[in-house]
Amino acid sequence: MRGPPQAAPAPVPSGSDDWDMWRYVARRLLWVVFVLLVISAITYVIFFIMPPVNPVVLFAGKSPTPTILATVSHQFGLDKPVWEQYLLFVKHVFLGDQYGWPGLGFSFQYRESIRSLMAARLPVTASLALGAALVWLVIGIPIGVASAIKRRTLVDRLAMGFALFFVSAPVFWLGLMFLWIFWFRLGWAAGTGYYGFTTNGFGTWLNHMVMPWVVLALLYAAFYARMARGNLIETMGEDYIRTARAKGLSERRVIFRHGLRSSLTPIVTMFGMDLGGLMGGAIITETVFNLQGIGQWAYQSVGTGDIPAILAVTLVTSFAITFANLVVDIVYAYLDPRVRYS
Amino acid sequence: MIGLKRKTAGLLGMGLALALVAAACGGTSPGPSASSPTASGQPTRGGVLRTAISSFGFTGGFDPTDEYLGLAWDFYGAMLRNLVSYKHIGGAAGNALYPDLATSMPEISPDGLTYTFHLKSGIKFGPPVNREITSQDIAYAFERINDKNAGAEYGFYYDGVIKGMTGQVNGIKPVSGIETPDATTIIFHLTQPTGDFLYRLAMPATAPIPVEVAKCFPTGGGYGRFVISSGPYMIQGSQDLSLSQSCSQMVKNPISGFDPTKQLILVRNPNYAQSTDNLRSNYVNAIDIQVDANVSDIFNKVAAGTLDSSLADPPPTTTLTQYLTNPSKKPYLHSDSGDRTWYITMNLLTPPFDDVHVREAVNFIIDKAALQQAWGGPVFGQIATHIMPPIMLNNALTSSYDPYKTPGETGSLALAQAQMKLSKYDPKHDGKCDIASACTNIVMINRNYAPWSTMEPIVVQDLAKIGIQVVPRELETGAAYQTIDTTKNNIPIALNAGWGKDYADPFTFAQPLFGSAALIPVGNTNYSMVGVTSAIIKKQGLGVTIPKGLSVPSVDSLINQCEGQAGATRQQCWVNFDEYVMTKVVPWVPYLWATNLTITAPSLTKWVFDQFSGYISLTQVAVNNNISVSSLG
Numbered sequence: 001m002r003g004p005p006q007a008a009p010a011p012v013p014s015g016s017d018d019w020d021m022w023r024y025v026a027r028r029l030l031w032v033v034f035v036l037l038v039i040s041a042i043t044y045v046i047f048f049i050m051p052p053v054n055p056v057v058l059f060a061g062k063s064p065t066p067t068i069l070a071t072v073s074h075q076f077g078l079d080k081p082v083w084e085q086y087l088l089f090v091k092h093v094f095l096g097d098q099y100g101w102p103g104l105g106f107s108f109q110y111r112e113s114i115r116s117l118m119a120a121r122l123p124v125t126a127s128l129a130l131g132a133a134l135v136w137l138v139i140g141i142p143i144g145v146a147s148a149i150k151r152r153t154l155v156d157r158l159a160m161g162f163a164l165f166f167v168s169a170p171v172f173w174l175g176l177m178f179l180w181i182f183w184f185r186l187g188w189a190a191g192t193g194y195y196g197f198t199t200n201g202f203g204t205w206l207n208h209m210v211m212p213w214v215v216l217a218l219l220y221a222a223f224y225a226r227m228a229r230g231n232l233i234e235t236m237g238e239d240y241i242r243t244a245r246a247k248g249l250s251e252r253r254v255i256f257r258h259g260l261r262s263s264l265t266p267i268v269t270m271f272g273m274d275l276g277g278l279m280g281g282a283i284i285t286e287t288v289f290n291l292q293g294i295g296q297w298a299y300q301s302v303g304t305g306d307i308p309a310i311l312a313v314t315l316v317t318s319f320a321i322t323f324a325n326l327v328v329d330i331v332y333a334y335l336d337p338r339v340r341y342s
Numbered sequence: 343m344i345g346l347k348r349k350t351a352g353l354l355g356m357g358l359a360l361a362l363v364a365a366a367c368g369g370t371s372p373g374p375s376a377s378s379p380t381a382s383g384q385p386t387r388g389g390v391l392r393t394a395i396s397s398f399g400f401t402g403g404f405d406p407t408d409e410y411l412g413l414a415w416d417f418y419g420a421m422l423r424n425l426v427s428y429k430h431i432g433g434a435a436g437n438a439l440y441p442d443l444a445t446s447m448p449e450i451s452p453d454g455l456t457y458t459f460h461l462k463s464g465i466k467f468g469p470p471v472n473r474e475i476t477s478q479d480i481a482y483a484f485e486r487i488n489d490k491n492a493g494a495e496y497g498f499y500y501d502g503v504i505k506g507m508t509g510q511v512n513g514i515k516p517v518s519g520i521e522t523p524d525a526t527t528i529i530f531h532l533t534q535p536t537g538d539f540l541y542r543l544a545m546p547a548t549a550p551i552p553v554e555v556a557k558c559f560p561t562g563g564g565y566g567r568f569v570i571s572s573g574p575y576m577i578q579g580s581q582d583l584s585l586s587q588s589c590s591q592m593v594k595n596p597i598s599g600f601d602p603t604k605q606l607i608l609v610r611n612p613n614y615a616q617s618t619d620n621l622r623s624n625y626v627n628a629i630d631i632q633v634d635a636n637v638s639d640i641f642n643k644v645a646a647g648t649l650d651s652s653l654a655d656p657p658p659t660t661t662l663t664q665y666l667t668n669p670s671k672k673p674y675l676h677s678d679s680g681d682r683t684w685y686i687t688m689n690l691l692t693p694p695f696d697d698v699h700v701r702e703a704v705n706f707i708i709d710k711a712a713l714q715q716a717w718g719g720p721v722f723g724q725i726a727t728h729i730m731p732p733i734m735l736n737n738a739l740t741s742s743y744d745p746y747k748t749p750g751e752t753g754s755l756a757l758a759q760a761q762m763k764l765s766k767y768d769p770k771h772d773g774k775c776d777i778a779s780a781c782t783n784i785v786m787i788n789r790n791y792a793p794w795s796t797m798e799p800i801v802v803q804d805l806a807k808i809g810i811q812v813v814p815r816e817l818e819t820g821a822a823y824q825t826i827d828t829t830k831n832n833i834p835i836a837l838n839a840g841w842g843k844d845y846a847d848p849f850t851f852a853q854p855l856f857g858s859a860a861l862i863p864v865g866n867t868n869y870s871m872v873g874v875t876s877a878i879i880k881k882q883g884l885g886v887t888i889p890k891g892l893s894v895p896s897v898d899s900l901i902n903q904c905e906g907q908a909g910a911t912r913q914q915c916w917v918n919f920d921e922y923v924m925t926k927v928v929p930w931v932p933y934l935w936a937t938n939l940t941i942t943a944p945s946l947t948k949w950v951f952d953q954f955s956g957y958i959s960l961t962q963v964a965v966n967n968n969i970s971v972s973s974l975g
Contacts, residue, residue, distance in 0.1 A: 053818075053820035053821050053824055054824055054864070057824055057864060057865045058401075058820055058824075059402070060493075060865060061401060061402070061408075061410040061495025062410055062495075062496075062844075062867070063496070063854040063860060063865075063867050064495070064862075064865035065497075065498055065509070065862070066862055067490060067509050067510060068493055068494070068495060068497070068509075071490055071491065071492075071493040072562070075493065075561055075562055075563075109400070109602075110400075110403065110602045111403035111566060112567075112602075117603065120601075121603075176638065179639065179642070184642055184646060191639075191643065191648065192634065193632070193634070287635045287636055288636050288639070290633075290634045290635055290636050290639055292603055292604060292633065296635050297603070300635070303397075303820075304399065305820060
């Protein structure tokens with residue numbers, strides 16, 4: 001007896017694209033781990049094997065005795081062979097140490113776990129980087145687009161003048177000028193320092209972040225404006241744009257639907273890298289505005305020979321950049337169907 | 343103590359300033375110093391002293407047992423009390439000792455080996471300990487110093503001085519040379535007469551420490567965020583520290599008012615009784631010290647009145663120029679003796695500096711006036727003519743003693759050449775160093791930023807006049823020090839060196855800088871290798887050799903001689919020591935006795951400098967800013 005007719009097999013969704021993507025992501029994540037290991041090893045060699053200053057002597061007082069040197073060396077774990085120190089470091093990163101996971105050791109300078117110091121500083125840097133990124137996108141891209149559309153007009157010249165000025169203006173100078181004008185002379189802006197919104201309220205946090213955001217963003221906005229302008233002008237000369245116009249699409253639709261999408265793809269790549277880099281700290285902006293973030297910490301740690309802190313910041317920055325790079329590549333494939341995960 | 347040498351950023355900022363300031367401040371005398379009102383009105387109690395620093399830069403995590411940073415000692419002056427202490431004022435008077443926790447100065451046995459103190463009653467630890475301070479708490483501080491795990495950075499002031507103290511003990515153990523027969527008596531037994539022992543008892547590491555809290559921090563630096571007050575001020579939030587929690591819990595919950603990356607807020611200790619203390623005035627209700635990595639911002643805030651004073655960072659050029667040239671601002675610039683000597687050090691083991699006549703010639707040829715200008719002029723310090731800053735010798739030896747005097751302190755080719763002619767390196771007797779292998783390509787270590795980089799061409803050119811050709815190697819501060827403090831490097835000459843006192847006795851210069859006991863392979867501070875012998879080289883593994891036929895002078899017996907004396911005899915002994923080192927050993931060219939610069943706002947109504955710490959006196963200054971303590975934190 002024949003059974004009921006079997007339902008025709010449902011069309012198997014073509015999962016090969018998804019599978020490719022996940023394989024790609026997994027491969028890239030492994031690559032991230034490898035890159036971090038290499039970077040940590042290089043950092044280790046630079047700062048532990050051939051340090052510019054010997055941290056033991058630095059933290060043993062002005063007139064160290066051999067006993068003190070030995071004690072400090074032991075406390076810092078520097079009395080073990082370097083290869084053992086490095087393997088311990090890697091082990092602690094993956095499995096955690098006495099302070100938790102990931103184990104990043106303790107700061108020579110502050111005698112405190114790197115994790116807690118990092119946890120206190122990451123929100124500061126994240127606040128600065130994300131806020132500034134938003135500002136530079138909001139300022140930079142519209143200016144670049146306007147400049148490209150109104151090419152060779154006053155708008156274009158003003159826009160490119162803006163870009164030239166802020167590309168040329170050093171951030172430390174710009175920061176000091178902003179502080180002098182808007183805080184010291186006019187009293188419009190709050191002064192320096194970071195005031196977390198969980199402890200001081202959103203308004204206070206915002207007040208103290210606006211100037212750093214703007215100062216940091218102006219440099220990037222200038223770059224993005226120039227890039228957006230160049231890309232859009234190039235794209236608007238492509239054949240498919242001419243085709244779109246020939247089909248009778250409105251100029252607005254041609255620009256925003258067809259021109260802009262394709263011209264902004266390279267900017268996504270740049271944005272990911274820039275944001276990743278900034279998560280490692282914007283040293284100058286953080287210093288000028290007294291934002292105790294990752295960058296300022298790295299700078300101080302180099303000066304004080306706080307090697308575990310330098311190592312931790314290097315790792316975080318490397319991770320942020322490689323991870324951002326990965327995200328960008330994935331997003332890129334969505335934006336540009338010609339890109340495949342292979 | 344360690345001053346600002348690790349504050350690279352601040353010094354870089356200062357460096358930028360110097361060239362411009364030099365013109366503005368040449369010959370300009372600084373504003374009021376040591377102690378003076380800076381605004382109308384008498385000091386009143388209240389308000390909050392608001393100040394900032396680019397980085398705390400602690401060397402021992404702010405743990406009193408370990409910490410060797412002068413700035414930290416400034417804070418301890420407001421937080422901790424010792425058996426004897428200072429009035430925390432400026433000038434030579436600021437170096438005088440008075441009983442603090444003790445009822446009076448100690449009874450000292452005729453042989454100088456036993457010191458007996460009696461403690462005042464009614465002095466309590468701050469919250470959360472809240473109990474009376476006993477002699478056992480002071481003994482415990484010494485037991486911590488003696489524990490090798492604690493890493494006491496200046497334990498050498500007690501090791502081998504107090505019986506039973508070696509700094510090598512594993513764990514907290516009683517010290518045989520310290521007796522506490524009852525809660526208010528403490529007796530120290532010394533191994534040898536030590537004329538500056540009272541100064542050593544005024545060091546922060548010897549202030550009482552409550553075992554209830556400190557037991558949780560057996561290794562160096564840990565107690566720094568949990569320091570319990572015995573003085574007029576405590577870390578804000580101390581009262582919230584629970585003594586009932588386990589050590590593993592406590593270490594995770596430091597006192598809230600201190601975050602070494604951000605701030606230190608000191609508020610009044612409710613258990614402090616002013617009636618027990620006639621050394622400190624304690625005008626302000628609180629002290630708010632913020633970390634601000636932007637040095638310019640600190641001084642802008644002082645100018646804007648949102649800070650009452652700078653703290654330890656040297657002012658940037660533009661700021662300094664304004665305060666030096668504007669009569670209305672000048673009273674707010676304070677220049678006080680930093681009890682620090684900047685010097686060029688010469689290695690007694692390396693040619694041509696292994697010849698005393700060459701070293702004397704170098705002393706005569708260096709244009710010290712030009713070096714002072716390279717720093718920015720007299721506001722940055724007085725030209726040094728010998729080893730110890732005058733205040734260290736209670737002005738018994740001032741700049742009037744100048745064994746290498748030249749007109750205008752600009753150097754003298756004739757005098758230098760006359761000395762060079764006596765040297766074995768001048769066989770032609772032309773007043774120049776003639777032997778190429780000894781007189782050329784001599785490595786000179788220096789720092790890579792101003793004023794050191796500004797001084798460098800002056801020194802290079804001066805030395806060239808007498809045939810000494812040096813090759814400068816410029817390094818970052820820490821690297822420069824570590825290059826010259828590693829003996830096997832055998833660096834012939836260095837321009838980067840400076841030394842500040844730990845306490846106001848010349849021993850703190852003599853022993854580490856010229857004593858053979860300081861000679862160790864790494865971390866050596868006797869850069870000139872004074873007193874080195876073949877036996878010491880072998881024993882310590884210094885990795886150097888003594889040139890054949892060279893007899894390296896030693897001053898160990900002189901140091902021991904002075905150390906065993908007290909009072910006026912001791913002072914004269916150190917005067918003789920300084921003169922002997924300058925004329926017989928000649929290891930240095932001292933060129934500047936540095937000042938510390940502070941800028942205050944009009945809201946600071948009484949300015950006082952703390953000569954011991956070298957910074958603002960937190961317990962003697964007053965403000966009128968009406969800031970409330972509740973607004974802090």
